[in-house]
Amino acid sequence: MADLALANPRAPKRPAARRNNFELYSWLFMRISGLALVILVLGHLLIMNILDGGVHRINFGFVAGRWSSPFWRTWDLAMLWLAELHGTNGLRTIINDYAERDQTRFWLKMVLYVSTFLVVMLGTLVIFTFDPAITG
Numbered sequence: 001m002a003d004l005a006l007a008n009p010r011a012p013k014r015p016a017a018r019r020n021n022f023e024l025y026s027w028l029f030m031r032i033s034g035l036a037l038v039i040l041v042l043g044h045l046l047i048m049n050i051l052d053g054g055v056h057r058i059n060f061g062f063v064a065g066r067w068s069s070p071f072w073r074t075w076d077l078a079m080l081w082l083a084e085l086h087g088t089n090g091l092r093t094i095i096n097d098y099a100e101r102d103q104t105r106f107w108l109k110m111v112l113y114v115s116t117f118l119v120v121m122l123g124t125l126v127i128f129t130f131d132p133a134i135t136g
């Protein structure tokens with residue numbers, strides 16, 4: 001009859017939290033990066049898609065002109081990094097919440113982190129090495 005006993009309802013499914021403040025800083029980062037993204041993304045949307053002819057005027061020359069200014073390169077770099085890290089941290093939370101098997105959780109997060117690394121590295125490389133004088 002022993003196997004009919006209910007498991008302790010408070011038995012932890014996962015090991016106890018590590019004794020550091022990572023989740024606290026991650027919570028704070030979501031709020032701060034979210035606020036920064038409101039300005040960065042809405043500004044980007046306004047400039048690229050609405051003001052002064054909007055999306056119709058965007059071509060190689062337009063991007064080259066914009067990226068001749070360190071200000072806009074820094075803007076785009078901040079938007080890339082913050083959106084990637086904010087989105088990745090958000091998905092990490094969702095995976096932790098919904099993927100129940102340890103293996104599934106582990107592999108979903110590995111795929112997420114590898115894709116984050118590739119996108120951040122590729123985007124950063126393009127922003128830093130963009131050559132307005134390219135021919136072809």
Ligand code: HEM
Nearest residue numbers: 030031034035037038041083084086087089090091093094
């Ligand atoms: C535009 C301004 C944005 C603001 C103000 C914002 C704000 C937030 C905040 C406060 C959270 C935490 C929610 C919680 O802990 O319950 C969150 C979660 C999240 N954000 Fe953003 N965010 C913004 C943009 C973005 C962008 C651009 C992405 C994608 C790249 C994104 C993806 C996510 C994801 C996947 C989550 C997790 C959702 C969840 O836990 O259920 N957010 N956001």
